[in-house]
Structures are given as structure tokens and as C-alpha cells.
Amino acid sequence: MMGKYVEKEALPPPVSTSGPIAWVRDNLFNSPLSTILSLLTIYLLWNIIPPIFSWAFFDANFAGDNVDACTGTGACWVFIKVRLNFFIYGFYAEAERWRVDLSFLLLAIAVVPQFFDKFPYKMWLGVASVTLLPLIVGTLLIGGVLGLPPVETHQWGGLMLTLVLSYVGIVAALPFGVILALGRRSEMPTVRMVCVAFIELWRGVPLISVLFMASVMLPLFLPDGWDFQKLLRALIGITMFQSAYMAEVIRGGLQAIPKGQVEAAAALGLGYWRSMGLIVLPQALKLVIPGIVNTFIALFKDTTLVLIIGLLDILATVQSSIVDPAWRGVAAEGYVFAAFCFWVFCFGMSKYSQALERKLHTGHKR
Amino acid sequence: MKKRMSVLTGALVATAVSATAAMAGTLDDVKARGELLCGVSTGLPGFSLPDDKGNWTGLDVDTCRAIAAAVLGDAKKVKFTPLTAKERFTALQSGEIDVLSRNTTWTHTRDTSLGVNFTGVNYYDGQGFMVQKALGVKSALELDGASVCIQAGTTTELNLADYFKLNGMKFSPVVYDTSDQTVSGFASGRCDILTSDQSQLYALRSKLDDPSKAEVLPEVISKEPLGPLVRQGDDAWFNIVKWTLFAQINAEELGVTSANVDTMLKSENPNVQRLLGTSGDAGAKLGLGANWAYEAIKQVGNYGEMFDRNVGPKTPLQISRGLNALWTKGGLQYAPPLR
Numbered sequence: 183m184m185g186k187y188v189e190k191e192a193l194p195p196p197v198s199t200s201g202p203i204a205w206v207r208d209n210l211f212n213s214p215l216s217t218i219l220s221l222l223t224i225y226l227l228w229n230i231i232p233p234i235f236s237w238a239f240f241d242a243n244f245a246g247d248n249v250d251a252c253t254g255t256g257a258c259w260v261f262i263k264v265r266l267n268f269f270i271y272g273f274y275a276e277a278e279r280w281r282v283d284l285s286f287l288l289l290a291i292a293v294v295p296q297f298f299d300k301f302p303y304k305m306w307l308g309v310a311s312v313t314l315l316p317l318i319v320g321t322l323l324i325g326g327v328l329g330l331p332p333v334e335t336h337q338w339g340g341l342m343l344t345l346v347l348s349y350v351g352i353v354a355a356l357p358f359g360v361i362l363a364l365g366r367r368s369e370m371p372t373v374r375m376v377c378v379a380f381i382e383l384w385r386g387v388p389l390i391s392v393l394f395m396a397s398v399m400l401p402l403f404l405p406d407g408w409d410f411q412k413l414l415r416a417l418i419g420i421t422m423f424q425s426a427y428m429a430e431v432i433r434g435g436l437q438a439i440p441k442g443q444v445e446a447a448a449a450l451g452l453g454y455w456r457s458m459g460l461i462v463l464p465q466a467l468k469l470v471i472p473g474i475v476n477t478f479i480a481l482f483k484d485t486t487l488v489l490i491i492g493l494l495d496i497l498a499t500v501q502s503s504i505v506d507p508a509w510r511g512v513a514a515e516g517y518v519f520a521a522f523c524f525w526v527f528c529f530g531m532s533k534y535s536q537a538l539e540r541k542l543h544t545g546h547k548r
Numbered sequence: 549m550k551k552r553m554s555v556l557t558g559a560l561v562a563t564a565v566s567a568t569a570a571m572a573g574t575l576d577d578v579k580a581r582g583e584l585l586c587g588v589s590t591g592l593p594g595f596s597l598p599d600d601k602g603n604w605t606g607l608d609v610d611t612c613r614a615i616a617a618a619v620l621g622d623a624k625k626v627k628f629t630p631l632t633a634k635e636r637f638t639a640l641q642s643g644e645i646d647v648l649s650r651n652t653t654w655t656h657t658r659d660t661s662l663g664v665n666f667t668g669v670n671y672y673d674g675q676g677f678m679v680q681k682a683l684g685v686k687s688a689l690e691l692d693g694a695s696v697c698i699q700a701g702t703t704t705e706l707n708l709a710d711y712f713k714l715n716g717m718k719f720s721p722v723v724y725d726t727s728d729q730t731v732s733g734f735a736s737g738r739c740d741i742l743t744s745d746q747s748q749l750y751a752l753r754s755k756l757d758d759p760s761k762a763e764v765l766p767e768v769i770s771k772e773p774l775g776p777l778v779r780q781g782d783d784a785w786f787n788i789v790k791w792t793l794f795a796q797i798n799a800e801e802l803g804v805t806s807a808n809v810d811t812m813l814k815s816e817n818p819n820v821q822r823l824l825g826t827s828g829d830a831g832a833k834l835g836l837g838a839n840w841a842y843e844a845i846k847q848v849g850n851y852g853e854m855f856d857r858n859v860g861p862k863t864p865l866q867i868s869r870g871l872n873a874l875w876t877k878g879g880l881q882y883a884p885p886l887r
Contacts, residue, residue, distance in 0.1 A: 264600050265600055267601070267602070268598060268601070268602045271602070273598070273602045274602075334627070336627060339602075394634070394635075397635055398635045398638045401638065401639075401642035402641065402642055412629075489590065489632075490632055490634070491632070491635065492590055492629060492630040492631045492632055492635065493630075494630060498590065498591075499598070501591065502590055502591025502597060502598060505591055505592070505593055505727065505728075505755075506599075507593045507594070507751055507754040507863070507864035507865055508864055510754070510755055510756075511757065
């Protein structure tokens with residue numbers, strides 16, 4: 183008599199070789215040294231994380247509207263809450279703040295889709311964000327046309343000022359940088375020398391002295407009545423400075439493209455601009471995305487230096503708020519808030535660049 | 549090199565001065581613009597600081613508002629430009645601002661070589677000491693061997709060294725970069741005393757967890773008269789800025805306040821009448837309306853009100869009048885008569 187074959191399910195692997203326990207064993211406790219280090223790390227985290235959480239959340243004060251509401255031992259977020267409008271809008275006229283909100287919204291509409299792969303009209307939104315958007319937002323914020331009352335730039339401040347400075351810096355520095363990088367590699371001596379001189383001059387001085395010259399020395403040389411605004415001076419200074427850096431980053435990419443590419447383009451009958459625009463630059467820019475984004479992030483953080491010419495960006499509004507005698511012991515909260523704002527934007531840029539690198543990855547990467 | 553730089557700077561300043569001297573009168577500019585351009589600090593408690601709503605407040609701010617009220621009839625018509633210590637004089641020289649009201653010490657060098665004129669003193673400051681009350685020190689002369697927290701800044705350090713040397717005492721300095729660090733150094737006991745300008749000491753004290761545990765000693769070891777300043781070469785504007793502050797000081801002396809200024813219009817006192825423009829031509833002589841001082845007092849207040857509102861005993865700074873009391877009350881605030 184023959185038994186019938188009954189298929190039995192295979193036994194699961196022993197607990198000790200799969201699942202979380204195995205992961206812990208393989209990664210945290212796989213040797214005496216790593217066991218000691220793991221235990222030490224867990225001990226340190228155990229001591230650091232709970233106090234931070236209880237300071238920032240469990241013991242923190244959220245309700246109220248002045249310093250007396252901060253009775254707990256934790257953070258006094260009331261301070262941030264009360265001052266939030268000042269941190270975001272600076273001195274921007276209260277009735278006109280919707281214009282700043284609208285600008286933030288437009289920026290988000292143009293930029294956020296870039297994070298998603300298959301968003302409809304994504305490319306057009308991207309193009310608009312560097313061409314149309316600065317114009318629309320500029321008109322919106324400055325006003326004076328279409329029935330919008332003008333808001334002078336000296337009233338700008340806080341987060342909106344930080345974003346304006348860095349956005350203009352980023353959008354303007356990239357094309358300038360490309361032109362300077364191409365110019366520096368040009369075979370025409372005049373063009374090359376002008377570009378080299380520009381780059382070495384601006385890269386050779388600290389941003390703080392560029393801003394200081396723009397704000398302190400420039401007005402002395404200008405004829406009377408030529409008082410153009412501080413913000414504009416700062417913007418020009420930042421753009422010049424960042425273009426020089428950007429040019430060198432892009433030049434690094436251009437140098438990595440083999441000469442054969444240019445020769446092949448020439449063999450196809452492409453002229454200089456078309457061979458650069460269609461063959462060389464797309465490859466070069468792709469190579470240096472990390473460098474470009476690095477420069478952008480540095481620029482974003484460098485905008486805090488405008489404090490020394492009396493423009494109150496987000497860090498400066500925080501700093502001038504924590505010295506207010508009406509508030510006591512809120513320095514940590516203020517700086518944590520400013521750091522958080524910077525982190526959000528810098529981390530966003532970093533994530534975007536990583537996504538872009540993956541998308542443009544064509545198999546050359548090791 | 550240093551000499552060459554100073555020659556260059558001098559030439560620059562001279563150019564700026566000659567350029568601005570050729571400008572039309574500042575008064576006409578302000579009237580045409582409908583706005584006073586006033587330079588203030590980027591944030592100094594009691595003197596110029598943005599409040600929760602982003603409005604500028606402080607003694608220096610009110611000084612500018614009073615000028616705007618006197619010239620334009622509206623204390624709100626001021627455009628405040630926050631300036632750092634380094635760019636303040638250039639901003640004035642280049643015409644970016646009409647008045648600099650930024651806790652600036654009146655010194656010989658500044659008055660004579662920068663192309664600016666100080667118009668008066670809206671706060672008599674001086675370097676002082678703050679100690680923990682627990683130390684039981686009552687005078688700065690008992691401080692031999694003390695460790696002193698100083699905010700980096702050479703005049704403060706030099707004054708301190710001079711004072712201790714003159715009195716044959718020793719000290720060990722503990723230097724910090726920002727006022728936050730200085731006060732936390734003091735609070736954590738890194739030093740026995742903290743030195744800075746007295747107005748700053750009160751601001752720093754208000755930042756302590758328990759301000760009543762610290763005490764500001766009576767000794768003042770340097771003279772720091774703070775006041776507004778204008779460009780050289782426009783005497784009419786200089787007079788306006790100077791006399792607006794004088795009018796506020798005179799108003800306090802005569803008992804005219806923002807609350808009673810309307811009833812004071814009917815006063816029989818000739819001094820009050822001249823001040824408020826019901827008799828005499830004080831306003832016209834300045835090129836302003838007869839109600840110039842009335843508007844300044846009505847909208848901003850007299851000097852005492854301005855002081856009490858921003859730095860006085862009822863504010864977190866809790867500064868007593870001291871040197872800034874009227875001359876009739878033992879202080880130094882003294883204004884020439886309006887006659």
C-alpha cells in the first residue's frame with residue numbers, strides 16, 4: 183500500500199537567524215567590541231533623548247501670551263508663538279501680509295511638484311519657478327502697481343527676507359556661473375581674462391566684506407539722490423559672490439567631459455553654443471549636482487550675514503527678540519526655532535538633489 | 549598702512565561731507581518726503597527694540613518720533629533703519645538717514661572728525677558694576693581680587709583696567725562675546741561681578757532668573773552721554789533736532805504732559821505759552837509750525853514720560869532716574885529756556 187504524498191510546509195528558519203533578534207545579533211552584538219560600543223551608545227541615548235523630549239514637548243509651555251505663562255521647567259514655546267509673525271514677516275505691514283503668504287504659496291506650488299516624478303506639467307512649473315515666479319513675487323511683495331500699496335524693502339524681514347535673498351541668489355547665480363565657467367575656458371583671451379579676474383576677485387574676498395563694502399563704502403561714492411536700497415545692494419553683492427563660486431563648481435564639471443564629446447559634436451556640424459548647450463553642459467551639470475547644491479546650501483546659510491548691514495533676516499529677528507527684557511531665558515527656544523527653519527530648507531534642498539541624481543543616473547556612476 | 553587708511557577714510561568723509569553740505573536743507577527733504585529717516589540699533593532693550601508686533605519701541609525710537617511729530621505733525625511718520633555700530637556714521641554721512649539716534653556716546657573724536665554734530669543728551673550713561681547681592685558688597689572699592697565678566701569691547705575693558713589700577717586693586721577678567729553669554733557666565737558664578745554700561749547692566753539683570761538677587765553698584769567709572777546726532781553743515785536741521793529734545797525736557801520741568809497738554813493750552817504761565825505756541829514765535833524761528841512742541845508732547849510725551857515708558861522703574865529694566873533726573877531734582881537734564 184502506498185501512502186499518499188502530503189506536502190508539508192517548510193519550517194521557518196530558526197529565530198536566531200532571521201527577524202529582528204537576528205538583526206540585533208548580527209549588527210549590534212556580533213563581537214565583544216561592538217557589544218560594548220552598542221551598550222555604551224544605548225546608555226548615552228537613554229540619558230540624552232528623554233531630557234530633550236521632556237524639555238521640548240512634555241514639560242514645555244504652549245498656552246498663554248507672555249512670559250508669565252512659562253511656568254514649567256521645559257521650553258517656553260509661547261515666546262515663538264507670540265513672536266512668530268515677526269519672525270516670518272519682519273516689519274512687513276500687517277494688512278499686507280497676505281501678499282507674503284501668497285508668495286509662499288506660489289513658491290510651494292512651483293517647487294513642491296519637483297519632488298515627485300510624474301507630476302503633470304512638472305517641467306513647465308520648474309521653468310516658471312525660475313522665470314515667471316521671481317517677477318510675480320517681486321511685483322507682489324514690492325507693490326505700487328495694480329492697486330497694491332507699495333511696501334518698502336526696509337520693512338522686509340524675518341523668514342521672508344531670508345527666502346528672498348537666497349532665492350534670488352540661487353536663481354541668478356546659476357546662469358551667471360555657467361557663463362563665467364564657459365568664459366574661463368574660452369579661447370578668446372579677453373573673455374577669458376575678464377572671467378578669471380571676476381572670479382578670482384569675488385572668490386578672494388569674504389562675503390562679509392562684500393556686504394560691508396556694499397552697505398558702507400558704496401553710498402559714499404554714489405552721487406546725491408542715488409540712494410538705491412540696501413536690500414538691492416545686498417542682493418547684488420550676494421549674487422556676484424555666489425556666481426564666482428558657482429563658476430568654479432561648473433568648471434569642474436566641464437573639465438570632466440572628455441574632449442571627444444566636443445569633437446563628436448563638431449563632427450556633427452554643431453557650433454559652439456549648440457555643442458555646449460546640447461552635449462557638454464547637460465553632462466557637466468549632471469556631474470556636479472552635489473557641488474551645486476552644496477553651494478546653494480552654503481548660500482542659504484550665508485544670508486544670515488546680512489545682519490551686519492542692518493537687514494533683519496530670520497536669525498536677526500530671533501536675536502533681537504531674545505534680548506527683549508519682557509522675555510526671560512528664551513534664548514535656547516529662539517535659536518532652536520531658527521535652526522529648525524534652516525534645517526527644513528537645507529534638508530529639502532539636499533533631498534531634492536539626491537532625487538535628481540538618481541533620476542539622471544545613466545550608468546556612469548560607480 | 550594704518551596712516552594711509554586713515555587718510556583715505558578722512559578723504560572719503562570729507563567728500564561725503566562736502567557732498568551732503570551741498571544738498572538742499574534736510575528740513576525741506578523731510579517735508580517733501582513726508583517721512584523722517586531715523587537710524588536706530590538692531591536691537592537694544594529700552595532704547596530701540598522691535599516689540600511682539602514688529603513695532604519699534606525705546607527711548608531712542610521715541611526721540612525720533614518726537615522729531616517727526618514736531619516737523620510733520622505725526623509721530624508715526626518715521627522710517628526706522630536698523631544700523632550696526634560700524635555703519636551708523638556712514639549712513640548719516642551718506643544721507644541714508646536724517647537723524648542717528650542709536651545710543652551713541654558723545655566724544656571729542658566723533659564730534660570733531662566724523663562730520664557729524666551731537667544735538668544733545670537723551671540719556672546720561674556710564675560704565676558700572678553688577679554684583680550678586682549674596683556677596684554683600686556695597687561699593688566698587690571693595691572689589692579687590694574679584695573676577696569680572698566683560699563683554700568683548702575694548703573701551704569697557706580699558707575703563708575697567710584704568711579704574712582698578714587707579715585704586716590699586718587687582719582683577720581677573722573673564723571675557724565673553726555676546727551679552728547672552730556674559731549674563732549666563734555671571735548667573736552660573738563664573739565671575740563675581742559683571743561690568744558694562746549701566747543701562748546695559750539693568751537690561752542684563754532683567755534676564756536673570758531672579759533679578760532681585762543681583763544689584764547694580766552706585767559707582768560709575770566712565771562718562772557715556774548718549775544722544776542723537778545729525779550731519780554737519782545744516783544748522784537749521786541741527787536746531788530742530790536739538791530743540792525738540794529741549795522742548796520735551798522743558799515740558800517736564802513745567803509740568804506739561806501728554807495727558808494735560810490740551811488744558812495747558814489755556815495756561816497763564818508765559819513759559820508754557822511760549823512752549824506750546826499760544827504766544828511767541830518759537831516754532832516759526834525753527835521753520836516749523838507754532839504747534840511743533842505741542843505735537844511732540846501730545847503724541848510722544850515729555851522727557852520724563854519717555855524715560856518712564858521705556859526704561860523707568862515700571863519697565864522690566866527698572867532704571868531709576870539718577871543722572872537723568874531734571875536739574876531741579878538733582879540730575880543733569882537741563883534745557884536752555886524757550887525765550
